[in-house]
Amino acid sequence: MMSLLQRIKNKIKLKSHAGSVYHCPFCGYNSRDLEVVGHDIPVLREKQVIGGGRRAAGCYQCHSRDRERLLYAFFIEELKLPENKKISILHIAPEPKLSKVLLANNFKEYICGDLFTEGYDYPEYVQNMNVMDIPFQDHHFDYAICNHVLEHIPEDTKAMKELYRILKPGGKAVLQVPISKNNQKTHEDFTIADQNKREELFGQFDHVRIYGQDYIERLKSVGFTVHRVNISEKYKTFGLNPEEDIFFCEKPVSQ
Numbered sequence: 001m002m003s004l005l006q007r008i009k010n011k012i013k014l015k016s017h018a019g020s021v022y023h024c025p026f027c028g029y030n031s032r033d034l035e036v037v038g039h040d041i042p043v044l045r046e047k048q049v050i051g052g053g054r055r056a057a058g059c060y061q062c063h064s065r066d067r068e069r070l071l072y073a074f075f076i077e078e079l080k081l082p083e084n085k086k087i088s089i090l091h092i093a094p095e096p097k098l099s100k101v102l103l104a105n106n107f108k109e110y111i112c113g114d115l116f117t118e119g120y121d122y123p124e125y126v127q128n129m130n131v132m133d134i135p136f137q138d139h140h141f142d143y144a145i146c147n148h149v150l151e152h153i154p155e156d157t158k159a160m161k162e163l164y165r166i167l168k169p170g171g172k173a174v175l176q177v178p179i180s181k182n183n184q185k186t187h188e189d190f191t192i193a194d195q196n197k198r199e200e201l202f203g204q205f206d207h208v209r210i211y212g213q214d215y216i217e218r219l220k221s222v223g224f225t226v227h228r229v230n231i232s233e234k235y236k237t238f239g240l241n242p243e244e245d246i247f248f249c250e251k252p253v254s255q
């Protein structure tokens with residue numbers, strides 16, 4: 001619970017940033033600018049890692065960030081998922097705000113899984129699940145959503161294969177990762193266990209790599225057709241990162 005003083009301060013803050021440049025799709029707050037979020041990590045700057053580091057990207061009211069609003073724009077506005085209730089969705093390490101929107105839509109199936117189920121404020125529907133061993137049969141889901149997970153996993157192609165396996169032919173996945181704008185090749189080293197060293201090299205204490213532009217080749221190597229889409233201009237009021245592309249993967253119908 002916020003104290004009275006905090007509530008007053010918060011009210012003043014929201015009033016001072018109110019405007020008509022940005023609109024948060026999660027909480028409806030309209031603002032003239034975005035809150036500065038994230039940490040200034042040198043490697044993220046050097047490698048121009050998209051969506052990482054310190055940047056103006058947060059909603060002052062609900063604290064949603066650019067990358068979560070991007071997913072809202074894509075799944076809800078662009079793909080219009082809520083128009084088809086007959087779909088099955090698997091959401092790994094679910095982004096809380098997006099997850100609540102999806103949950104409220106009563107899809108045929110909406111399964112949330114995470115290796116770490118603690119820390120969710122709605123734990124009852126987040127199952128303990130390892131993305132390397134998803135407890136569902138082949139060809140089960142229409143959609144898989146798994147963002148900012150693969151950069152934590154040494155055998156990332158094994159996780160990609162698993163996500164591919166559980167999708168129906170024609171099924172689709174969004175698999176976002178931090179990606180370097182100026183590096184062609186992925187930079188990885190699983191032998192480094194030291195958290196400070198990992199942060200120095202990969203931008204976060206528990207990351208094992210920074211993807212380069214060859215990320216797309218890894219996705220293709222497990223069978224996905226990959227569409228790289230950018231909708232930031234179309235949904236400008238959502239305050240998206242103009243450089244963040246969506247890696248929209250499709251399991252081909254005929255294999």
Ligand SMILES: [Zn+2]
Pocket residue numbers: 024025026027028029059060061062063064
């Ligand atoms: Zn908001």
